[in-house]
Amino acid sequence: MGNHNNRDVVPSEGGGWDVVAPGGKRASAHADxxxxxxxxxxxxxxxxxGGEVRIHGRDxxxxxxxxxxxxxxPNPPRDKK
Structure with a gap:
């Protein structure tokens, strides 16, 4: 089961960038x-x-x-120094 704290940074249809929960329809925040x-x-x-922030490009x-x-x-470093 996924973490509900995760957020995606995606381009907004009206310009700028939105912060949305995965699968969410409404933005948690909007920025220029x-x-x-x-x-x-x-x-x-x-x-x-805590959780994951996934950053999307304009595409x-x-x-x-x-x-x-x-x-x-999900991909911890293998180097344990």
């Missing part, structure tokens, strides 16, 4: 720039107890993701 939307998504996920494809502590990183 992608950087501002990413920062807001990180705040939302951190306050909710809609996921281009990056970020695990917010204490989230469960």
């Amino acid at each position: 720039t992608q950087k501002a939307a990413i920062d807001r998504a990180r705040q939302i996920v951190k306050k909710a107890g 809609g494809q996921i281009r990056d993701s970020d695990t917010i502590a204490p989230g469960n990183d």
